Amino acid sequence: xxxxxxxxxxxxxxxxxxxxxxxxxxxxxxxxxxxxxxxxxxxxxxxxxxxxxxxxxxxxxxxxxxxxxxxxxxxxxxxxxxxxxxxxxxxxxxxxxxxxxxxxxxxxxxxxxxxxxxxxxxxxxxxxxxxxxxxxxxxxxxxxxxxxxxxxxxxxxxxxxxxxxxxxxxxxxxxxxxxxxxxxxxxxxxxxxxxxxxxxxxxxxxxxxxx
Numbered sequence: 001x002x003x004x005x006x007x008x009x010x011x012x013x014x015x016x017x018x019x020x021x022x023x024x025x026x027x028x029x030x031x032x033x034x035x036x037x038x039x040x041x042x043x044x045x046x047x048x049x050x051x052x053x054x055x056x057x058x059x060x061x062x063x064x065x066x067x068x069x070x071x072x073x074x075x076x077x078x079x080x081x082x083x084x085x086x087x088x089x090x091x092x093x094x095x096x097x098x099x100x101x102x103x104x105x106x107x108x109x110x111x112x113x114x115x116x117x118x119x120x121x122x123x124x125x126x127x128x129x130x131x132x133x134x135x136x137x138x139x140x141x142x143x144x145x146x147x148x149x150x151x152x153x154x155x156x157x158x159x160x161x162x163x164x165x166x167x168x169x170x171x172x173x174x175x176x177x178x179x180x181x182x183x184x185x186x187x188x189x190x191x192x193x194x195x196x197x198x199x200x201x202x203x204x205x206x207x208x209x210x211x
Contacts, residue, residue, distance in 0.1 A: 017060045021068035021090060024056060025077070028092035032100060032195040037086030043188050047107050054103065057190075059089035076199040085193055097195035101207035108189030112179050115172040123164040123178070123185045129156045130181065137180075144177065 025031055036044065036059060048057055062084050069077045093100050113123075125146055130137075132155045141148050147158040163177070164170055164185075170178075178185060194203045 014064060017064050018068045018071065021058060021060070021065060022072055024058060024090070024092045025068070025072060028056065029094045030092070030097055030100060030195055030197045031077070031080075032091035032093070032097070033080060033083055033085075033193045034089045034091050034104075035086040035191045035193055036089050037191075039087075039188060039190065043109065044190075047104070047190050050107050051103060054093060054095060055100070056092040057089060058092065059087070062088055065090065076196060076201065079201070080194070080196060083193055088193075089190075091190070091192070097197060097202050098207055098209065100195065101192050101204070104190045104192055105208070108187040110184035111186040111188040112184050113170045113175045113186050115170065115175045117170045117175070117186055119164040119166050119168050119170055119185065120187055121166045121185075122162055123170075123174075123183075125157060125161045125163050125177075125181065125183075127157050127160045129154055132180075140177065144173070 034057075051057075065084060065088060066081050069081055072078075091100070091104075095103065113119075129151060133153065134150050134155060137155055138148055141155070141157070144161070144163065146161045149156050149158050164174055192204055192207065194201055195207065
């Protein structure tokens with residue numbers, strides 16, 4: 001009997017989640033799909049505080065999101081089922097899609113690179129002094145094609161060097177070097193995959209413009 005009661009409660013919770021997604025979709029003008037992959041809980045809480053009153057963020061199991069989309073029975077929304085990437089979340093707002101993307105982009109914070117990360121933009125090692133004394137670090141920099149010299153008893157980078165191109169994967173040695181140089185080329189934040197409004201789908205590559 002206890003098992004049956006627990007099952008009923010779980011089912012009720014799932015039903016409530018589905019109904020909430022449907023209600024929010026009807027209530028707000030814009031629905032966006034975001035990816036919470038690699039977003040620490042602390043940063044997520046900070047973002048929610050920053051956008052409170054302008055955006056409603058809803059995250060639950062992927063299959064419950066798909067069920068809600070099925071029950072909404074909207075051709076455009078049904079096509080979004082294949083766009084639920086990584087750890088998906090739904091964003092609801094009455095803001096313009098471009099404004100929404102801009103708001104969330106501004107809420108992102110710099111972060112160190114890790115092995116396997118994809119460079120969001122070209123990562124360039126700038127010309128100028130470093131805090132390193134001459135030693136093994138010269139060889140480490142040289143192995144990556146970075147020209148160095150010694151100025152005032154410290155290693156200096158003689159010419160800027162493109163270390164990783166935008167869209168490329170960062171390897172272990174590159175990530176380690178960037179950490180040693182105190183560079184934080186990554187951005188932590190809520191990554192919008194696309195927005196949906198009145199049947200129109202706008203992907204992040206279109207939304208990422210200076211408005």
